[in-house]
Amino acid sequence: MNDPILTIVVPCYNEEEVLPETISVLLEEINYLIETNIISGKSKVLFVDDGSRDRTWSIIYKNSLESEFIHGLKLARNVGHQNALLAGLITACKTSDCVISIDADLQDDVGVIKDFMQKFSDGFDIVYGVREKRDADKFFKKATALGFYKMMQRLGVNLVYNHADFRLMSKRAVEELEKFEEVNLFLRGIVPLLGFPSTSIYYNRKERLAGDTKYPLRKMLSFAFEGITSFSVTPIRFVMLVGILSFITSLLFGTYFITLKFLGETQTGWTSLITSIWLIGGLQLIAIGLIGEYIGKVYKESKRRPRYSIDVNTLNLTQQLMERN
Ligand code: UDP
Ligand code: MG
Numbered sequence: 001m002n003d004p005i006l007t008i009v010v011p012c013y014n015e016e017e018v019l020p021e022t023i024s025v026l027l028e029e030i031n032y033l034i035e036t037n038i039i040s041g042k043s044k045v046l047f048v049d050d051g052s053r054d055r056t057w058s059i060i061y062k063n064s065l066e067s068e069f070i071h072g073l074k075l076a077r078n079v080g081h082q083n084a085l086l087a088g089l090i091t092a093c094k095t096s097d098c099v100i101s102i103d104a105d106l107q108d109d110v111g112v113i114k115d116f117m118q119k120f121s122d123g124f125d126i127v128y129g130v131r132e133k134r135d136a137d138k139f140f141k142k143a144t145a146l147g148f149y150k151m152m153q154r155l156g157v158n159l160v161y162n163h164a165d166f167r168l169m170s171k172r173a174v175e176e177l178e179k180f181e182e183v184n185l186f187l188r189g190i191v192p193l194l195g196f197p198s199t200s201i202y203y204n205r206k207e208r209l210a211g212d213t214k215y216p217l218r219k220m221l222s223f224a225f226e227g228i229t230s231f232s233v234t235p236i237r238f239v240m241l242v243g244i245l246s247f248i249t250s251l252l253f254g255t256y257f258i259t260l261k262f263l264g265e266t267q268t269g270w271t272s273l274i275t276s277i278w279l280i281g282g283l284q285l286i287a288i289g290l291i292g293e294y295i296g297k298v299y300k301e302s303k304r305r306p307r308y309s310i311d312v313n314t315l316n317l318t319q320q321l322m323e324r325n
Contacts, residue, residue, distance in 0.1 A: 004097035004120065006033070006043040007071075008113070009088035011081055015104040016055040017211035022106050023047075023063050023070060029110045030069050038117050043096070046071045047104075048088040051078035057314075074311040081214070082185040085165060086177075087308040093174035100168045105211065108166040109203040116168040116201060125173045125196035129166035131205040141220075148224045155232040158192045160200065167191065183300050183307055184230045229293050236294060239287040246283060250276070 008026060012019065026045045033039045047060040049072065060072040073091055075084060085101055092099045098120050102108050108129055119127045137145070145162075152159050165187060169177070173196045180190050192198070215223065228235065253276075257269070 003037055003040040004117070005095065006030075006039040006117065007092035007096040007099045008043075008045045009048065009085065009092050009099055009101045010045060010104050011048045011050055011084040011088060011101075012052060012056050012060070012104040013050040013078060013081070013084070013214050014052045014054045014056060015211060016052075016059060018105050018209045019047075019056060019059045021209055022104050023059070025106060025110060026102075027067060027069060029113060033114060033117070036114075038114055040097075044069045044071050046073060046088050046092050048072075048084045048091075049074045050080070050084035051075050061314075072314075074314040076309040076311045079308045081165070082187055083307045085187065086185060087310070089169065089174050090178055093169075093171045096171065098168055098170045099174060101165050103165065105208040107206050107208055108164075109206070112201050112203045119199050119201065120168055120170065123197060124199045125170040126191060126194070126198035127168040128160045128163045128198065128200045130160065130200045130202050131162045131164070132202040133204050137205070144220065144224075148227070152189075152227065152231070155228060155234045157189055157227075157231045159188055160192060163188065163200070166203075170196070172196070182230070183303075183305065184226060184297055185307065186227045186230045189227060189231045225293075229297060233294070235290055239290055242283060243287065246280060250280075 008030070010022065010026070015022070023045075030039075030043055030045060034041050034043060047070070049057045049060055057072070057074050060070070060074075063070045064072045073088060075087060079087070089099050089101065098117075100113060100116060102110070112129065116127045116129070149159055149161055169191070173191075173194055176194050176196070177187075177190065180193075182190075253272075
């Protein structure tokens with residue numbers, strides 16, 4: 001087989017601080033891989049600007065004019081990491097044999113890309129980059145990440161432990177991924193479902209090169225919640241179980257208190273009354289909220305809106321850049 005054409009897909013949201021460094025590191029890596037005949041000379045890096053409000057796009061654009069290996073795709077608005085990545089993967093796989101997704105902050109080790117390519121030529125369609133150590137992450141992030149994986153596993157969702165979105169996918173794997181038309185996208189959950197030959201490569205995750213995380217606590221929690229509710233209805237069942245249990249408990253208590261009343265031992269009972277009102281009220285609100293979350297998901301999916309739109313002003317440019325080699 002000829003050297004495979006690789007496209008490295010990098011989603012970027014307000015990344016002006018790291019981008020120049022990222023571009024030069026990735027360029028160097030691409031050049032090295034081409035020189036050593038690991039990948040074809042038609043390989044490239046595709047930066048997806050996810051509706052950034054800073055200079056991200058102008059940096060990408062300028063570099064794309066200077067180097068034939070740098071390509072850009074500008075989305076019309078911010079659609080979030082997962083959908084931006086999808087936009088990049090779908091665009092990239094049209095002109096490549098395989099794609100690798102990596103974050104713009106270079107926390108993932110570009111040095112293992114050659115190992116990814118080795119696995120690809122061994123016949124694997126999907127190669128997961130798995131973090132061996134999480135030294136760079138704060139204790140809190142480590143603990144919440146672990147809790148999340150454990151919970152997903154309990155809910156029956158097959159995730160690759162300690163794998164984020166640093167992975168290689170073959171053209172046919174991305175084409176299969178395209179068939180999953182959900183708007184609430186959680187790639188880490190979907191990719192293992194594709195059922196292609198897959199393997200893992202271990203690496204050390206580093207500190208963010210510059211700039212701030214685009215996943216503050218609020219976004220991280222919502223991402224985790226999204227992951228759970230997109231893949232499992234177990235939480236709804238759990239709510240029902242709690243409802244049934246509290247119903248049975250209230251029956252028992254009711255019988256007990258009524259019996260006491262007939263025996264003439266009237267309870268003052270205010271404390272138990274007020275506590276149970278709050279308890280049941282709270283449980284009901286949680287249950288309604290949870291069900292609302294699922295209904296909201298159905299609502300979003302039923303609208304069938306496109307998951308991303310490419311910026312019209314740059315559409316021609318994007319096409320030209322993609323067709324250039
Ligand atoms: N990102 C994106 N759109 C968003 C948020 C983030 O494309 O709405 C990109 C971001 O530029 C980065 C990647 O997603 O390349 C991961 O974000 P970040 O590094 O901030 O997340 P963390 O590593 O802290 O989990
Ligand atoms: Mg990061």
